[in-house]
Amino acid sequence: MSDLIATRNLTRVLPETVPVTLVEEITLSIGKNEFVAITGPSGSGKSSLLYLLGLLDRPTGGELAVGGQDAGSMSERERARTRLAMIGFVFQFHFLLPEFSALDNVELPMRKLASLSRPQMRERAAEILSSLGLAEHMKKRPDQLSGGQRQRVALARALANDPPLVLADEPTGSLDSASSEQVFSILEAMVRERGKTVVAVTHDVDMANRMDRRLHLIDGRLANAEATA
Amino acid sequence: MPLILDIAFTHIAGRARQTVVAVIGVAVGVGFSIAMAALMQGGQDDFVEQLIDTMPHVQITDERRSAARQPAEQIYQAVEISGLRPRDDRRGIINPTAATAWLDAWVPGTFSATLRAQGVMRYRSREASASIIGVEPEDERAVSPIVGEFVRGSFDALASGGNNVVIGDRMAERLGAKFGDTITAVSSTGLTRSFRIVGLFHTGTTARDEGEAYMLLKDAQILAERPNIINDVTVKLRNPYASPAVARRIEAELGYKAVSWQEANEGIMEAFIVRNIIMYTVVAAIMVVAGFGIFNIISTITHEKARDIAIMKSLGFGQGDMQRMFVIEAVAIGGAGAAFGWLLGFGLTYALASIRFELDAGGQEITELPIAWSVLHYLIASAFALGSAAVAGYLPARRAARLNPVDIIRGAT
Numbered sequence: 001m002s003d004l005i006a007t008r009n010l011t012r013v014l015p016e017t018v019p020v021t022l023v024e025e026i027t028l029s030i031g032k033n034e035f036v037a038i039t040g041p042s043g044s045g046k047s048s049l050l051y052l053l054g055l056l057d058r059p060t061g062g063e064l065a066v067g068g069q070d071a072g073s074m075s076e077r078e079r080a081r082t083r084l085a086m087i088g089f090v091f092q093f094h095f096l097l098p099e100f101s102a103l104d105n106v107e108l109p110m111r112k113l114a115s116l117s118r119p120q121m122r123e124r125a126a127e128i129l130s131s132l133g134l135a136e137h138m139k140k141r142p143d144q145l146s147g148g149q150r151q152r153v154a155l156a157r158a159l160a161n162d163p164p165l166v167l168a169d170e171p172t173g174s175l176d177s178a179s180s181e182q183v184f185s186i187l188e189a190m191v192r193e194r195g196k197t198v199v200a201v202t203h204d205v206d207m208a209n210r211m212d213r214r215l216h217l218i219d220g221r222l223a224n225a226e227a228t229a
Numbered sequence: 230m231p232l233i234l235d236i237a238f239t240h241i242a243g244r245a246r247q248t249v250v251a252v253i254g255v256a257v258g259v260g261f262s263i264a265m266a267a268l269m270q271g272g273q274d275d276f277v278e279q280l281i282d283t284m285p286h287v288q289i290t291d292e293r294r295s296a297a298r299q300p301a302e303q304i305y306q307a308v309e310i311s312g313l314r315p316r317d318d319r320r321g322i323i324n325p326t327a328a329t330a331w332l333d334a335w336v337p338g339t340f341s342a343t344l345r346a347q348g349v350m351r352y353r354s355r356e357a358s359a360s361i362i363g364v365e366p367e368d369e370r371a372v373s374p375i376v377g378e379f380v381r382g383s384f385d386a387l388a389s390g391g392n393n394v395v396i397g398d399r400m401a402e403r404l405g406a407k408f409g410d411t412i413t414a415v416s417s418t419g420l421t422r423s424f425r426i427v428g429l430f431h432t433g434t435t436a437r438d439e440g441e442a443y444m445l446l447k448d449a450q451i452l453a454e455r456p457n458i459i460n461d462v463t464v465k466l467r468n469p470y471a472s473p474a475v476a477r478r479i480e481a482e483l484g485y486k487a488v489s490w491q492e493a494n495e496g497i498m499e500a501f502i503v504r505n506i507i508m509y510t511v512v513a514a515i516m517v518v519a520g521f522g523i524f525n526i527i528s529t530i531t532h533e534k535a536r537d538i539a540i541m542k543s544l545g546f547g548q549g550d551m552q553r554m555f556v557i558e559a560v561a562i563g564g565a566g567a568a569f570g571w572l573l574g575f576g577l578t579y580a581l582a583s584i585r586f587e588l589d590a591g592g593q594e595i596t597e598l599p600i601a602w603s604v605l606h607y608l609i610a611s612a613f614a615l616g617s618a619a620v621a622g623y624l625p626a627r628r629a630a631r632l633n634p635v636d637i638i639r640g641a642t
Contacts, residue, residue: 084545
């Protein structure tokens with residue numbers, strides 16, 4: 001079986017005068033169609049691990065393979081390319097481009113990838129937004145949308161290039177409970193219905209418990225003997 | 230890539246006021262550069278044109294570049310011979326008939342062979358020293374603009390008989406002589422003859438109006454006691470810019486000093502080069518200042534849009550994309566500025582060209598500023614503008630493109 005993500009002794013140290021260890025010797029593998037929670041107290045390195053897995057940050061030690069490819073040997077350009085095609089990101093803050101409509105924001109990664117024609121992109125973006133219940137809000141700009149709606153647009157953008165892997169950093173962290181529930185069910189549907197792998201950082205215990213697998217971090221180290229539901 | 234363009238333009242549009250200021254900065258710079266270049270080039274062209282019109286294109290004199298050795302020095306290989314009384318050379322161009330025939334055969338233009346001698350003009354006990362120039366009127370009229378500058382009488386009247394002279398109006402004033410009077414010419418050898426004034430000219434150059442007297446070549450040769458001698462050939466070429474080559478060939482063949490108008494005015498030509506260097510330095514300085522405006526706005530945008538940069542990088546946009554985006558923004562501002570600058574420059578140049586003023590230097594003339602219209606000025610000014618815009622955009626763009634998205638994403642939450 002080919003793992004989507006495989007790490008060995010993955011370590012990230014900030015090279016300050018007193019070096020700060022963010023993530024230490026993490027060895028794990030995540031397969032296709034998994035729903036994984038990364039939990040742990042604040043400062044335990046949850047987000048740092050996620051950024052490493054998403055090729056946003058470079059490890060200072062250990063090995064990382066994404067989609068069977070060794071990330072350590074990739075150039076900056078290849079890493080960007082891999083993010084574009086294989087990884088969708090969602091953050092706590094929506095990070096939508098404020099000048100563009102929801103539709104345009106979702107099209108953004110497609111236009112960079114440029115594997116579809118413009119009308120096809122538009123059609124696909126509209127389709128994804130509609131499936132997330134945003135059919136009436138497609139032409140609106142982020143400042144005309146509610147927090148939950150914005151986060152759903154961000155989810156749609158993560159799905160734009162149909163990546164096998166979606167990484168979410170506290171996706172519900174700044175939302176009320178109703179919106180949180182909505183976002184969670186979308187993430188869940190990505191796994192159950194679209195066959196994606198979702199790795200989400202969360203400190204919401206209930207939410208983590210509803211996911212298939214939990215990785216608990218303490219002080220940058222993997223703490224639990226993995227509990228699988 | 231249109232996507233990058235799309236985003237770049239929303240950035241600019243989001244900073245409309247600052248953008249307008251930056252565009253105006255560039256436009257003013259480009260506009261004034263163009264107007265200044267038009268004026269400076271115009272002045273230069275005007276001056277050169279006047280030089281070409283009034284100066285001989287090539288002037289051949291009976292001098293040599295280096296003094297001829299005396300016969301004694303040629304015969305005896307002595308280190309130095311002192312107390313030698315040098316032989317008087319027979320001055321003038323040797324074998325003038327052959328020389329003029331040779332010139333006639335190939336020089337692409339016209340020439341006039343003259344005798345120049347020093348002398349004194351005398352009238353009623355008043356005296357004025359004069360350059361006496363003996364000419365063949367038909368030849369001279371083809372090479373010298375003096376024909377058109379007569380206030381009284383004409384150049385052609387010289388040919389109507391012996392012992393006629395035309396002098397400058399200022400010389401006439403000094404002598405107290407009038408048109409039609411008979412004045413006495415005294416040569417340096419002491420010979421005296423009488424001439425009738427058949428023309429008065431006014432060139433505007435005081436030295437000439439005060440000091441030149443034209444007469445028939447024959448008369449001059451008799452007065453100077455140098456029969457059949459010429460010592461000065463003035464050449465006017467169809468293409469004035471061929472002068473240096475023609476001068477070189479003449480000098481190589483005849484051995485006499487032949488000076489092109491460029492050589493004769495070397496100092497002025499050099500001054501023009503210096504002037505152009507100064508002008509383009511000023512243009513560059515203006516553009517650097519305009520570049521600061523662009524640098525400022527792009528810096529502001531990169532700071533303001535740090536989140537956008539971070540998210541786009543996390544989505545899979547590369548450093549190159551980000552860098553290109555901000556450089557495009559800068560060049561777009563520079564380009565818009567250059568376009569408006571063209572309009573402004575055109576307007577300014579047009580306004581300068583339509584200014585009329587009276588220049589009170591001797592003759593009352595209505596004059597206008599000399600203006601050169603040249604596409605080159607527009608191209609140079611906009612090239613400077615775009616270049617400085619690209620640099621002004623590149624610097625903050627490079628920094629922004631290198632931002633680590635992780636830092637910003639962490640900071641934002």
